[in-house]
């Protein structure tokens with residue numbers, strides 16, 4: 437798959453714990469999410485969840501995080517999602533990346549086969565914050581408004 441901007445690519449070391457399954461891969465140039473595969477067959481009854489192995493361990497450079505996101509097609513068609521979406525893979529984590537899948541469909545079971553694409557990994561830079569305690573916060577236009585404070589219509 438040709439890259440849109442190969443100069444922007446970031447090398448990430450990957451160990452395949454299951455050498456028969458592929459590395460994470462982007463379906464199209466410019467995609468944010470690289471697909472992850474299950475190494476096992478999975479059967480999820482309605483409402484059931486399972487921690488599913490991907491057969492991958494990675495070493496992210498410091499200052500990067502990998503987020504495990506659901507795939508929208510599986511979500512729309514079958515109600516498949518991730519309990520802790522997005523899952524957070526820390527830069528120091530060397531264990532196997534796992535996906536906490538859940539079947540949100542009220543009646544249909546979901547069956548996945550070893551090798552199926554179950555989630556997508558988005559690699560991002562992040563800021564490490566220093567939490568500086570103060571007595572009073574600077575004012576802002578929003579203030580403490582939230583949870584629907586601006587309404588649900590077309591606006592003012």
Ligand SMILES: O=c1ccn([C@H]2C[C@H](O)[C@@H](COP(=O)(O)OP(=O)(O)OP(=O)(O)O)O2)c(=O)[nH]1
Pocket residue numbers: 504520522523524525526527529532533534535536
């Ligand atoms: O969807 C996920 C979420 C996390 N992890 C791995 C990588 C991450 O670095 C580690 C810990 O995740 P998190 O911090 O979300 O879990 P925790 O419950 O806070 O556990 P811990 O106390 O180990 O941080 O588990 C995954 O493989 N998949």
Ligand SMILES: [Mg+2]
Pocket residue numbers: none
């Ligand atoms: Mg944690």
